[in-house]
Amino acid sequence: MGVTCxxxxxxxxxxxxxxxxxxxxKGDTLIDGVPQTLEMLRSKGKKxxxxxxxxxxxxxxxxxKFQSLGIQVTEEEIFSSSFAAAMYLxxxxxxxxxxxxxxGGEGIIEELKLAGFTGIxxxxxxxxxxxxxxxxxFEHDKSVGAVVVGIDQYINYYKLQYGTLCIRENPGCIFxxxxxxxxxxxxDLQEWPxxxxxxxxxxxxxxKEPIVVGKPSTFLMDFLQKK
Amino acid sequence: MGVTCxxxxxxxxxxxxxxxxxxxxKGDTLIDGVPQTLEMLRSKGKKxxxxxxxxxxxxxxxxxKFQSLGIQVTEEEIFSSSFAAAMYLxxxxxxxxxxxxxxGGEGIIEELKLAGFTGIxxxxxxxxxxxxxxxxxFEHDKSVGAVVVGIDQYINYYKLQYGTLCIRENPGCIFxxxxxxxxxxxxDLQEWPxxxxxxxxxxxxxxKEPIVVGKPSTFLMDFLQKK
Numbered sequence: 001m002g003v004t005c006x007x008x009x010x011x012x013x014x015x016x017x018x019x020x021x022x023x024x025x026k027g028d029t030l031i032d033g034v035p036q037t038l039e040m041l042r043s044k045g046k047k048x049x050x051x052x053x054x055x056x057x058x059x060x061x062x063x064x065k066f067q068s069l070g071i072q073v074t075e076e077e078i079f080s081s082s083f084a085a086a087m088y089l090x091x092x093x094x095x096x097x098x099x100x101x102x103x104g105g106e107g108i109i110e111e112l113k114l115a116g117f118t119g120i121x122x123x124x125x126x127x128x129x130x131x132x133x134x135x136x137x138f139e140h141d142k143s144v145g146a147v148v149v150g151i152d153q154y155i156n157y158y159k160l161q162y163g164t165l166c167i168r169e170n171p172g173c174i175f176x177x178x179x180x181x182x183x184x185x186x187x188d189l190q191e192w193p194x195x196x197x198x199x200x201x202x203x204x205x206x207x208k209e210p211i212v213v214g215k216p217s218t219f220l221m222d223f224l225q226k227k
Numbered sequence: 228m229g230v231t232c233x234x235x236x237x238x239x240x241x242x243x244x245x246x247x248x249x250x251x252x253k254g255d256t257l258i259d260g261v262p263q264t265l266e267m268l269r270s271k272g273k274k275x276x277x278x279x280x281x282x283x284x285x286x287x288x289x290x291x292k293f294q295s296l297g298i299q300v301t302e303e304e305i306f307s308s309s310f311a312a313a314m315y316l317x318x319x320x321x322x323x324x325x326x327x328x329x330x331g332g333e334g335i336i337e338e339l340k341l342a343g344f345t346g347i348x349x350x351x352x353x354x355x356x357x358x359x360x361x362x363x364x365f366e367h368d369k370s371v372g373a374v375v376v377g378i379d380q381y382i383n384y385y386k387l388q389y390g391t392l393c394i395r396e397n398p399g400c401i402f403x404x405x406x407x408x409x410x411x412x413x414x415d416l417q418e419w420p421x422x423x424x425x426x427x428x429x430x431x432x433x434x435k436e437p438i439v440v441g442k443p444s445t446f447l448m449d450f451l452q453k454k
Binding site for chain 2 (some may be wrong): 028082130132133134135136137138152153154155157158160161164165180183184185186188189190193194196197198199200201202203204205206207
């Protein structure tokens with residue numbers, strides 16, 4: 001995928017003192033001095049954590065991206081908001097027999113799977129359309145217990161209706177946002193609507209507010225600290 | 228089109244005393260007693276105004292719908308939020324040489340045209356997709372001076388980016404919402420995400436609030452009263 005991300009940051013573990021942060025890449029280009037800085041930090045025995053609000057990729061996919069840029073980073077050092085969503089469900093003992101409806105990218109589906117959960121929707125629903133006719137009844141899975149919303153370049157009316165019905169009609173269904181960033185750097189030259197756009201759409205149709213798991217929420221940092 | 232609307236109301240002109248209101252149809256079925264009630268009101272010399280937040284159709288299209296249900300209503304008696312958007316621009320002397328980007332249905336494009344404005348986007352952009360690659364630059368028309376957002380069953384990332392860029396980058400570009408209803412009765416059996424969903428999405432990506440021209444804003448009633 002040609003999707004880029006210039007929000008991936010390295011964070012050193014000085015929390016709760018504000019951690020040192022720096023952006024790693026822009027598009028497919030490393031920021032100047034990054035390899036040397038990371039090497040220096042490692043040589044001093046610092047524990048590095050790489051954090052991104054971009055939920056389109058899984059940690060595994062981000063590790064590959066690091067490798068493609070010539071930097072050795074392990075999956076365990078990466079904390080994406082897709083992983084955060086899965087960990088939020090894990091920490092809060094979400095019943096694994098329930099399903100999770102995803103508005104967002106493959107990264108969320110993959111992280112849910114790794115955490116033992118069943119994600120439905122996501123890229124699979126990207127080309128689905130709705131037929132609005134008299135007596136049309138849009139069916140949704142009553143076993144969905146959570147809806148996770150992240151940045152979604154294939155957002156459509158089908159997904160909006162699906163997520164809305166789960167949140168509105170499935171008792172106790174949780175509404176999770178990977179983050180609420182207004183924009184994301186999906187390409188090198190300009191900003192694009194971020195997860196905050198899709199999340200707001202679901203807020204608009206459900207009249208509910210989400211649990212935010214990515215930055216700037218504290219879930220992520222609290223989770224990292226406990227680890 | 229099989230699209231239905233059960234929000235279309237008849238309003239008698241007793242404003243500013245709260246007007247009498249009643250829903251006319253559900254789906255393609257008239258509410259019991261409506262033809263008799265309308266006849267009775269007309270026989271008493273009441274001025275009738277038919278109001279809907281649904282912007283998918285133009286007044287002309289709504290007049291046809293009335294006729295198909297056996298009721299004689301003229302275009303001039305109908306006040307849809309698509310018409311309200313066009314009238315807002317007219318009343319506020321929007322320069323006709325500027326364009327209006329539309330996220331929503333044909334009704335908005337048609338009402339803009341009747342008011343002497345050029346609407347772009349709308350249904351035409353319903354099947355457009357975006358290719359996210361390094362160096363992709365999404366171009367938008369710099370002469371767009373207003374973005375009108377209504378209910379849009381063909382909402383996509385292309386439209387969200389287009390509307391967002393106009394509002395964010397075109398100096399003085401106005402952001403108009405037909406209404407902010409969370410849901411709309413697009414089919415007989417259930418509710419669907421309403422204009423409030425698409426409007427919220429654009430609020431999320433632009434971090435701006437719209438001017439609302441449909442119910443419950445006062446623009447509509449003020450305009451009716453002046454007429």
